[in-house]
Amino acid sequence: MTTAARRERLRSLLRTAGLDGLLVTDLVNVRYLTGFTGSNGALLLAAADDAHSRFGTDSRYTIQSAAEVPDLEPVVERSTALALAGLAAALGVRRLGYESDAVTVDARRALDAATDAELVRAPGLVARLRVVKDDTEIATLRRACAIADTALTDLLAAGGVRAGRTEREIALDLDFRMRGLGADGPSFDSIVAAGANSAIPHHSPTGTAVQPGDLLKLDFGALVAGYHSDMTRTLVLGRAADWQRELYDLVHRAQAAGCAAVEAGVPTADVDAASRNVIAAAGLGDRFLHGLGHGVGLVIHEAPALSAASKDVLEAGMAVTVEPGVYLADRGGVRIEDTLVVREGDRPDPLTAFPKELLEV
Amino acid sequence: MTTAARRERLRSLLRTAGLDGLLVTDLVNVRYLTGFTGSNGALLLAAADDAHSRFGTDSRYTIQSAAEVPDLEPVVERSTALALAGLAAALGVRRLGYESDAVTVDARRALDAATDAELVRAPGLVARLRVVKDDTEIATLRRACAIADTALTDLLAAGGVRAGRTEREIALDLDFRMRGLGADGPSFDSIVAAGANSAIPHHSPTGTAVQPGDLLKLDFGALVAGYHSDMTRTLVLGRAADWQRELYDLVHRAQAAGCAAVEAGVPTADVDAASRNVIAAAGLGDRFLHGLGHGVGLVIHEAPALSAASKDVLEAGMAVTVEPGVYLADRGGVRIEDTLVVREGDRPDPLTAFPKELLEV
Numbered sequence: 001m002t003t004a005a006r007r008e009r010l011r012s013l014l015r016t017a018g019l020d021g022l023l024v025t026d027l028v029n030v031r032y033l034t035g036f037t038g039s040n041g042a043l044l045l046a047a048a049d050d051a052h053s054r055f056g057t058d059s060r061y062t063i064q065s066a067a068e069v070p071d072l073e074p075v076v077e078r079s080t081a082l083a084l085a086g087l088a089a090a091l092g093v094r095r096l097g098y099e100s101d102a103v104t105v106d107a108r109r110a111l112d113a114a115t116d117a118e119l120v121r122a123p124g125l126v127a128r129l130r131v132v133k134d135d136t137e138i139a140t141l142r143r144a145c146a147i148a149d150t151a152l153t154d155l156l157a158a159g160g161v162r163a164g165r166t167e168r169e170i171a172l173d174l175d176f177r178m179r180g181l182g183a184d185g186p187s188f189d190s191i192v193a194a195g196a197n198s199a200i201p202h203h204s205p206t207g208t209a210v211q212p213g214d215l216l217k218l219d220f221g222a223l224v225a226g227y228h229s230d231m232t233r234t235l236v237l238g239r240a241a242d243w244q245r246e247l248y249d250l251v252h253r254a255q256a257a258g259c260a261a262v263e264a265g266v267p268t269a270d271v272d273a274a275s276r277n278v279i280a281a282a283g284l285g286d287r288f289l290h291g292l293g294h295g296v297g298l299v300i301h302e303a304p305a306l307s308a309a310s311k312d313v314l315e316a317g318m319a320v321t322v323e324p325g326v327y328l329a330d331r332g333g334v335r336i337e338d339t340l341v342v343r344e345g346d347r348p349d350p351l352t353a354f355p356k357e358l359l360e361v
Numbered sequence: 362m363t364t365a366a367r368r369e370r371l372r373s374l375l376r377t378a379g380l381d382g383l384l385v386t387d388l389v390n391v392r393y394l395t396g397f398t399g400s401n402g403a404l405l406l407a408a409a410d411d412a413h414s415r416f417g418t419d420s421r422y423t424i425q426s427a428a429e430v431p432d433l434e435p436v437v438e439r440s441t442a443l444a445l446a447g448l449a450a451a452l453g454v455r456r457l458g459y460e461s462d463a464v465t466v467d468a469r470r471a472l473d474a475a476t477d478a479e480l481v482r483a484p485g486l487v488a489r490l491r492v493v494k495d496d497t498e499i500a501t502l503r504r505a506c507a508i509a510d511t512a513l514t515d516l517l518a519a520g521g522v523r524a525g526r527t528e529r530e531i532a533l534d535l536d537f538r539m540r541g542l543g544a545d546g547p548s549f550d551s552i553v554a555a556g557a558n559s560a561i562p563h564h565s566p567t568g569t570a571v572q573p574g575d576l577l578k579l580d581f582g583a584l585v586a587g588y589h590s591d592m593t594r595t596l597v598l599g600r601a602a603d604w605q606r607e608l609y610d611l612v613h614r615a616q617a618a619g620c621a622a623v624e625a626g627v628p629t630a631d632v633d634a635a636s637r638n639v640i641a642a643a644g645l646g647d648r649f650l651h652g653l654g655h656g657v658g659l660v661i662h663e664a665p666a667l668s669a670a671s672k673d674v675l676e677a678g679m680a681v682t683v684e685p686g687v688y689l690a691d692r693g694g695v696r697i698e699d700t701l702v703v704r705e706g707d708r709p710d711p712l713t714a715f716p717k718e719l720l721e722v
Contacts, residue, residue, distance in 0.1 A: 105461040
């Protein structure tokens, strides 16, 4: 879908909301609607048409934005959002929505002083579009996930996971491989957690050397053209002990149950429950320390939330993670995570494909 | 300085502002005041003492936060900020400041519903502390800058900058070297811009191969323990043409003039002018497309701003960049940047040391 088509879709939401325009200042939303990839940009989208809309950036990005956003008239000002707000009335925008879930209290006050338009809270409008991915986005996510798969495969084939290597060295190796395979970078700080550290859900890699008998949890992803992949695999160095194998099998079954529940029309809380029940039945419900998963796209954690408290319902085209984990403090933890695209009346389309059988390295 | 000592300093600002406490939700400020490095944490700092203060995070970070924040009572809740706001009154905090420059309009509304305390706008209090770096911070920044210096030296020594290599390959090589030297990662997406691309101030590396005769602009830094280094060097592949040498010499002189003006007590606008005047005198003032520099620390761009419009005044212990640039569209650009620590009655202390003579590679 072109960015112009996305802007058209947003216009129909604006009309429904009774807004003459929307001031888009969340950079990710700006990128989604215009293609701009710099660090300072904003969009004044008029409900009327693109001719009454403006793209704002500062002088560092004049050349880049002309190439990336050829179809909107540019406004080059350091205080980008204020400049656009100041133009609203002259462009026929009287009721101007703003992203109240992204605009700070102080920025809201400054906008008020800069505009003659009426500022109206309008959270989540672009997010409502972004939550369902179009074909271009799914293709990009698929590429990002494939890079992560290949990086892990190559890492293992090269003997990159071996006793004596530190968590940091393994993380660096993985990140370097993803970049070499075409990623712009890791999609977040890669988590490599060995032994007892694997019981920390979001562990930062340390200088700890991995040891025979360790569980090794790898949670990582590739960033491609702004889109984030996300996967977790847990391995064992050497022969798995019985408790490790049991823990792994439990999480493996819980993850399969979660994936099987992913389908358009299903409340995400039900997907969470499908997976969580498997772990609870084994008496370890209180060791599953987080929600089951989340949407991924231009942001690594985005809507929908897959958790007990969520009111979200799956729709075809959503890209979500399914990542149950069980964490035994001071011993170790197992998490297994895939990224899937939700389908209508069908099993989800898995974007991550690395095998999930217990790997003894 | 310990995080406890930083909290004490913040308390005196709170008392001056007539606040009983501050709800710190900006993650960088939370890190500064507590040492917590995870992705969800908040601090309710009571003006009274640490015993009436609380650190909040969610269950993913129970183990990590116990290690990183041993000296504050934890509150483990998914909606961390709301939970802390809800406890304020019971902890004797009636007038509760919040970071109105970081809290969104919608989050402010949710806080209001969650607390019995009176919410008071309190922007920039922690930033006021952070702007002057303590010895530990300067030591960390120095380490980060030294890693960037060494990475560039090693890159050149290894022949990593040569015709035929792409901007992306050079960026990856640089990033990999910084990680290998102990950085947690690059401090931002490294800018490697060759030939005409060097005229784009914030160019993203592409698959373009560098060619003999190209200007090559490298703007990059190392991230170490949360602190960001920042430097730019511009080289020429092969023999520099006369126009390249003249452009380089101009920016080199402007950068030296900017560095020479850095001293405690000087308005940052004067520092900007000292450097900009050199470029303007050469008739290229309109090709210097951005401010002269910015503070660096836990955030890559932070206070103070070094620009014509800034009202900031330099203080001893500030860490700032000085980075004039001249950009000739379709031909090429030169930027030279150092990170410096401001001193009282003395020239600044340079943290980046890579030579600034024109390098023909």
